[in-house]
Amino acid sequence: MEVPRLSRRLWRSAQYALIGSAATGLSTLLCFRAQAGLTLVAPVYLLLVVLQSLTGDFLAAGLVSVLATACLDYFFVPPLFTFRVLQLADAFSLLTFLITALVITHLVSRLRAEVSFSRIQKDRLDRLYQLSQVLLSLEPEASEEQLMEPFRHLFGVRAIAIFDGQTGEMGMTGTSSQMLAERTKEAYIFGRDAYEKTTGVGIRCVERGGKPSGAIGFEGLADPKETIGPLMTLTNAYLERMKAFHTASSASAAAQAELYRSAILDALAHEFKTPLATILTAAGGIREAGPLGPEQMEMAELVESEAERLGNLASRLLRVARLNQEEIHPKLAPHQVWTLVRHLTEEYGRQSPDRRIIASQDGESREDRVDAELFRLALSQLLDNACKYSPEGAPIHVVLKHEPDSFVVEVSNTGKSIPAPEQRLIFDRFYRGTVTKGHTTGSGIGLYVARKIAASHGGTLNLVVAEDHPDRIAFRLKIPSSIPNPNHAPATN
Amino acid sequence: MLQPRTSVLIIDDEAPLRKALRTSLVASGFSVEEARTGEEAVDAVRQRRFELVLLDINMPGMSGFEACQQIRAASPQTGIVMVTVKDFEEDKIRALEAGADDYVSKPFRLGELTARLRAVLRRTQPQEGTERVRAGDLEIHFTNRILWRNGEQIHLSPKEFDLLAYMMKHIGAPLPHAKLLHAIWGPEYGGELEYLRTYIRGLRKKIEKDPAEPQYILTEPWLGYRFTNPADPDTPAASPAGE
Numbered sequence: 001m002e003v004p005r006l007s008r009r010l011w012r013s014a015q016y017a018l019i020g021s022a023a024t025g026l027s028t029l030l031c032f033r034a035q036a037g038l039t040l041v042a043p044v045y046l047l048l049v050v051l052q053s054l055t056g057d058f059l060a061a062g063l064v065s066v067l068a069t070a071c072l073d074y075f076f077v078p079p080l081f082t083f084r085v086l087q088l089a090d091a092f093s094l095l096t097f098l099i100t101a102l103v104i105t106h107l108v109s110r111l112r113a114e115v116s117f118s119r120i121q122k123d124r125l126d127r128l129y130q131l132s133q134v135l136l137s138l139e140p141e142a143s144e145e146q147l148m149e150p151f152r153h154l155f156g157v158r159a160i161a162i163f164d165g166q167t168g169e170m171g172m173t174g175t176s177s178q179m180l181a182e183r184t185k186e187a188y189i190f191g192r193d194a195y196e197k198t199t200g201v202g203i204r205c206v207e208r209g210g211k212p213s214g215a216i217g218f219e220g221l222a223d224p225k226e227t228i229g230p231l232m233t234l235t236n237a238y239l240e241r242m243k244a245f246h247t248a249s250s251a252s253a254a255a256q257a258e259l260y261r262s263a264i265l266d267a268l269a270h271e272f273k274t275p276l277a278t279i280l281t282a283a284g285g286i287r288e289a290g291p292l293g294p295e296q297m298e299m300a301e302l303v304e305s306e307a308e309r310l311g312n313l314a315s316r317l318l319r320v321a322r323l324n325q326e327e328i329h330p331k332l333a334p335h336q337v338w339t340l341v342r343h344l345t346e347e348y349g350r351q352s353p354d355r356r357i358i359a360s361q362d363g364e365s366r367e368d369r370v371d372a373e374l375f376r377l378a379l380s381q382l383l384d385n386a387c388k389y390s391p392e393g394a395p396i397h398v399v400l401k402h403e404p405d406s407f408v409v410e411v412s413n414t415g416k417s418i419p420a421p422e423q424r425l426i427f428d429r430f431y432r433g434t435v436t437k438g439h440t441t442g443s444g445i446g447l448y449v450a451r452k453i454a455a456s457h458g459g460t461l462n463l464v465v466a467e468d469h470p471d472r473i474a475f476r477l478k479i480p481s482s483i484p485n486p487n488h489a490p491a492t493n
Numbered sequence: 494m495l496q497p498r499t500s501v502l503i504i505d506d507e508a509p510l511r512k513a514l515r516t517s518l519v520a521s522g523f524s525v526e527e528a529r530t531g532e533e534a535v536d537a538v539r540q541r542r543f544e545l546v547l548l549d550i551n552m553p554g555m556s557g558f559e560a561c562q563q564i565r566a567a568s569p570q571t572g573i574v575m576v577t578v579k580d581f582e583e584d585k586i587r588a589l590e591a592g593a594d595d596y597v598s599k600p601f602r603l604g605e606l607t608a609r610l611r612a613v614l615r616r617t618q619p620q621e622g623t624e625r626v627r628a629g630d631l632e633i634h635f636t637n638r639i640l641w642r643n644g645e646q647i648h649l650s651p652k653e654f655d656l657l658a659y660m661m662k663h664i665g666a667p668l669p670h671a672k673l674l675h676a677i678w679g680p681e682y683g684g685e686l687e688y689l690r691t692y693i694r695g696l697r698k699k700i701e702k703d704p705a706e707p708q709y710i711l712t713e714p715w716l717g718y719r720f721t722n723p724a725d726p727d728t729p730a731a732s733p734a735g736e
Binding site: 053273274275276277278283286289304307308310331333334336339372373 | 510513517520521576600602694705714
């Protein structure tokens with residue numbers, strides 16, 4: 001409390017003043033008995049004043065200075081035993097003595113106060129240094145109690161409240177009796193710092209990039225106004241370090257997971273192929289070794305065609321897994337895109353006889369520059385999706401449109417609509433829609449890789465959903481076209 | 494048809510695949526020996542001559558590429574077909590550079606494998622009368638530098654003729670871009686794919702019925718081209734990615 005602190009200070013000043021007064025009285029008595037002159041008594045009093053000032057109490061030292069001046073006048077300046085002064089020179093001497101005593105008192109007291117302040121500052125710096133060391137050595141998984149302990153131990157903090165203005169989250173450590181959490185949040189809302197010496201509460205708004213980002217409050221500080229600045233900086237630095245650590249950890253974990261996933265896909269795709277080659281060769285051998293009946297021949301062919309299909313799927317899986325990790329460098333060459341589209345849709349038509357795949361082109365067929373293998377892979381992904389997510393018998397339309405400077409392939413089907421929030425996420429790596437998750441197989445990288453292929457050609461791949469037909473899903477693959485001038489070839493012989 | 498004496502050495506560390514290959518190739522008219530590793534294969538080739546070698550790329554111990562080099566050195570006349578798992582162009586190019594005549598990628602159909610083996614066998618056997626080569630409707634006369642299609646002479650520029658003649662001399666073989674550029678344009682060429690593509694496009698317009706769906710000059714994705722004879726039952730299937 002403020003009042004008792006003031007009383008304590010006054011009481012201490014009174015005690016110092018009493019001791020100083022007693023010393024002055026004793027000196028006066030001794031000097032008076034010894035009939036000492038003004039020139040001897042004045043330095044004695046000055047010495048007393050200096051000694052008194054060394055206590056650091058300006059009030060007590062001031063009082064002793066005034067008392068010493070009064071004693072000097074009363075006992076040693078004629079006429080004695082009165083405060084009157086007859087000689088101008090005596091008055092001047094007394095005045096000089098008083099001013100000198102007060103100046104000495106002031107200077108010594110100020111020096112003492114500065115020394116004391118320096119000590120406090122040094123002590124505070126020491127504690128801040130210790131705190132920073134402890135915070136730096138804290139493990140990222142440190143508990144709230146572990147975080148709180150150095151604050152409590154070094155600064156007497158009872159509670160810390162941290163409010164994140166961006167997420168609206170409030171973190172509270174320790175026990176508050178002053179509604180610290182509520183007051184910290186208020187400080188952020190009104191953009192006002194708060195200091196309360198009596199309760200030791202200090203709250204400061206935090207800024208990031210010149211904008212308010214939250215607030216931090218402490219309870220139990222001895223000097224909230226002086227201490228909160230560095231404490232807040234240290235706490236903020238600790239939190240930023242933790243955030244950076246967790247971000248780096250999740251990025252590293254994600255990278256590891258991706259590496260692992262690709263390694264599994266790669267291994268699966270490879271490990272599949274040798275047994276499949278064995279099955280295919282054995283099925284071919286059965287047919288060659290014959291003679292087989294028509295049904296047995298049909299079965300052997302079925303084994304061959306299905307094993308071959310599995311092999312192609314494994315190849316594609318391997319390619320997609322690689323393209324997922326690597327930067328794609330398409331090898332552009334002129335191709336009749338319509339031929340590529342037609343062959344692929346025919347292949348899918350054979351593989352999925354329960355789907356109606358209808359391919360058409362808009363305009364005259366022409367050559368465009370494209371990496372045929374990558375284009376087939378991207379289009380395969382779109383056709384796979386359409387086959388997976390459309391009901392049996394429903395048509396799947398593949399339309400090739402030739403535009404002046406590009407070509408567009410649109411693959412559309414009807415099926416379950418994709419919720420609006422998911423529409424922008426379906427091209428994200430490893431994203432699997434809520435509608436499909438758990439019902440339909442998939443690696444979650446197909447559309448990501450298809451878009452990557454489109455981008456590597458300088459093109460785009462987008463989802464087009466008509467507002468009036470949310471169940472009609474269309475993917476639009478647009479690739480720019482640039483056929484070089486054939487005259488650029490080297491001269492013929 | 495092949496004579497029963499056509500000998501094939503199968504090199505693969507997978508016992509089930511070796512067994513399936515042995516049974517199936519024997520049923521298709523080959524005589525088959527097996528080796529489990531590259532080292533065993535090199536020893537076998539040094540002891541006796543095989544017309545064909547079917548060599549897996551991925552094996553413990555000596556790699557398929559190294560085995561291929563040693564087999565080629567030990568027996569230059571043997572036709573080597575390498576079995577790749579990674580159907581990416583790097584392995585195919587490495588296989589051809591190591592001395593393989595062709596490759597098949599796992600998983601393969603038996604028909605595809607025997608077609609490749611027969612095609613390689615034909616190329617590695619000494620041929621007579623190579624002055625003229627026929628392939629489907631085409632006939633080329635190398636010395637006179639004339640190409641006929643269904644008896645009608647087709648005009649080709651000198652570079653087009655050189656390119657087509659080279660491909661028809663290596664009928665059925667995979668021809669990497671760089672190899673074609675080296676052979677036709679000179680050793681300083683190798684990366685100028687646009688040159689090659691321009692001429693291939695021109696050639697297809699002149700010799701193919703439908704240049705969009707070529708039957709003679711097939712594209713080997715990311716590798717190069719392969720000239721095939723559509724009238725040959727052993728010809729590989731046309732690539733849908735006609736370049």
